[in-house]
Amino acid sequence: MKFIVIAVSLLSVVLIAPFLIPVRDLEGTVNPILLAEEDSMFVNIKNINIHYKSAGEGSTLVLLLHGFGASTFSWREVIGPLAEEYFVVAFDRPGFGFTSRPLGEDLEIFNPYSMEGQVELTVSLIEYLGYEEAILIGNSAGGLTALEVAASYPQKVKGLVLVDAAVYTNDADNPFFKLLTNTPQGRHLGPLVSRAFLGNSRNLLDLAWYDTGKLTPDILEGYEKPLKAENWDRALWELTLARKPYDYSKIPIIHVPSLVITVENDKIVPIEDSVRLAKELPLARLSIIPDTGHLPHEESPWEFLEIVMPFLRSLATMD
Template identity: 40%
Template sequence: MGSRDFQSGVIRMHPLRFFGFIIILVLLVVLVGPLIMPIPPLPEPIAIADLADPDSRFVEVNSIQVHYKIAGSGEPVLILLHGFGSSTYTWHKVMDSLAAEGTVIAFDRPAFGLTERPMPGEWSGENPYSDAFQVQLTIGLMDALSVEKAVLVGHSAGGAIALQTALAHPDRVSGLVLVDAAIVEGSGMSGIARWLANTPQMKRFGPYLARSLAGKEGDAFLEASWYDFTKFTAEDKAAYRKSLQVANWDVALWEYSQVNREFNLSGKLGEISMPVLVISGDDDRIIPLAESQQMAAELPDARRVTLAACGHVPQEECPEEFLPPVLEYIGRFQH
């Protein structure tokens, strides 16, 4: 118990007891706070049908409604896979030029764009936000659209999915274009972070944290993705914000962030026998240029192209420089 100073009338608490009280108080705040703290609701969501473009299409693949766009006809068939926080929009400046050479299909990966976002408890098999599921989804989309074989064009995290698809289904992939691809090191939570993310507190509060993508953190990520951010227009910003207007986008993004992506695909690059085009911006601040150089060096049949004065999204920032090497590459698959 504390001791009383009879002259002052003040009860003095032993220092260790005082600090113990503070620790208990902090633990109560940490453990109970996220369970009782009111979480402000998102703005009223907009129906996916109302956000869709005139050329938007939807198809059910592995029990998920997948949003995609298709242009062109004939061979070769190109499947375009966007990166983190992006959507089919990232290809809008190059889609028509690519479609002049064959069939081009761009789709939104789960957690992004206008593709359906399953909620926790709604799936019984593979987590739809995992890489393994998205590899299955890519092949499933090809099956649904009667595509036997395709060239996969993957940007950033989409490059990791493209490469894993080629490794798992080499008979379905004729070639790879890897654009500032995130394949040397994985991402996502690990260790104690994943344990914390699965506590009741974080399951409730985590989606609120994911909303930072709609704020300054998201803006900073976009700015870091460009060499010259003055080229990023109001139209671009509106397109990126579109996927943040659908129902439960924050929950889906939180689920995506929890998936274990601690891979290092560089050790498997020697298994890729198909020709690969590796493209990177020389000022990529998201995926270091050295990683693209390492990847190209380890691939048995790769050509590396570095675009000057270009950042992480060359298909958006530098389409005129991006297209020639890609068109030259896909020319080898034309019949």
Template identity: 35%
Template sequence: MPPRRRRRRSVAGVDQDELLDPEALADPDSSFYEINGVRLHHKVCSHEDEDSSSDQSSDTTVSADGQSRIGLPMLLLHGFGASVFSWSRVMRPLARIAGTKVLAFDRPAFGLTSRVNCDDSKPLNPYSLAFSVMATLAFINYLSAEKAVLIGHSAGCLVAVETYFEAPERVAALVLVAPAIFAPRKGVKDSATGEQEGEKQNVPNDENSPPNLFARIWGGFLELCKHIAGSVSKMIMAIREVVRSLYVKALVAFLRSSLGVMLVRWVMDKFGILGVRNAWYDPSKVTDHVIKGYTKPLRSRGWETALLEHTISMIIDSASATRVPVSKRLSEISCPVLVVTGDTDRIVPAWNAERLAYAIPGARFDVIKSCGHLPQEERPEEFLSVVERFLRTVFRTSNEQVFQAAV
């Protein structure tokens, strides 16, 4: 009998039997920049360029009203599962607004950035948030700039904010698009109940009188209870930390096993394209061009292992007891901030974005109508208008202040 032909594997419609190195999938305008042994795929767009990029839409325009350019480069930070492709419709118009260069790069585990083995020999985990922050600052240096405007989308907003905390002097402004950052609830002051604390009682002044003696004994008993409760609470917290540590180790071991690889392939196959469609307000407008742009990295050798290592890094970061959550540091941000969201974002609700803007001093908040999780792709004209208005207002005001100070 003739040998049975082996069934070809595919994930989200992408053949998995003929995977390539990421650089073999590069576009004509792709570039690679090595940082700590990682070849980061990126694209640079300048306002002086005249040739259209192969993956940029020609129908996106920005009004030319003769206003002066911002004069600061921009760095674009994509979200989870995305890549440089997600900025393709707005890079060139943003370069016109900036009057200089705009750079977008693929964070490790995404796009066409090289997939590297994660081991303890490397000084910094390439799939960690800290590495993405370092890479962002390195690209600001790459552009020979003292500071830049950071535009983050979804999980890329976390990279943008962490970069600000790492080096605030290098960040001119932050634009947070559909930010996947947990926003704290507004502080609510307790309303008066009409009862006064420590209400005075009419008791005799003699400290040995029965009412006073009972109060002292009761107070001592309450203090003892507090002490016991505190000790028990510390024991529970210690046990919880041990359990959490064991849980994290077990989860990491599972994800790094062959079962973890099978799981991530299954998830991407079943929900990858569905996730892209769900990110749009109108899924019917998701074209084959968009689907191919998002699934192209699945042709890279080692994509599933890299994605798992990125997930593991996020788990370890979230389990760290020493790392202060970004949500508790938002009030420390002092640079100009714009928060943009789609009114029908199914992934990061608009109310969370609004709460985030409320938590950042002086932040501006804009909602784009009939738009989902990807304003820069689904509503590029409206997105560019919002960003341009914000940047021109901020930097026009700054320039006027400098001029007045000089006079």
């Protein structure tokens, strides 16, 4: 009997204690529009205020999709060179950068954090920009979104460039992940988890870069600025809640010309994952950049462009 009482008491503590931890709103955050920069632009799509930047002109649209924890800032080194030949647009995916972050009842109408929502926003942006199709360049989680756009709307995707794409690293079916996201206790503490994970940008960048000596104060500031946007922590948690296991059977039926880029020193997405992706995509080729980490377009932009530009030009011959 005593054992039962102790067990019930411990269980009560486990169930109740998380709710005793206060999750207060972050102080000092503002509407992301107030963080906008000189070349920032916004468009309202499905009641989401999408932040984007554009450069160049031409009949071909190149759309850039950043990875987890990043923003349009991630493409600063390559958007200019790409724009010498193409109309290039980088946008902040839902939950990141200066794009608005809906919460609560708004998500019942349209959830931009779900994969389906991200795909719909991407396609709607292509159409808003006045194009029938686009070449998608996606890094990390942005690569997965680009892949899903190609699977769902192949007529909208002229080509894919998948940069260290986080395709096979989905942990949505992990037991701990399910426990954290499918219990009231886990949901209550979610914003604190977001703050602990993304609040220290330096640790994440150290993981993403091969030569951390290249990390300057300006780069760190560029990654930390979006953390001044209101509700970034709660939106990041909604993004986490919306994750689902990916259906890998879609990949072999994506008949879109694809360039899969990986690096020798990726500590986030194993090189083997990119090799596998290149094998499973019917029209893919694989390129490997040496002495570079998870963000080659930032750490080694010229090596990145030397691989990407010939591929983009080759797509023009397919018209």
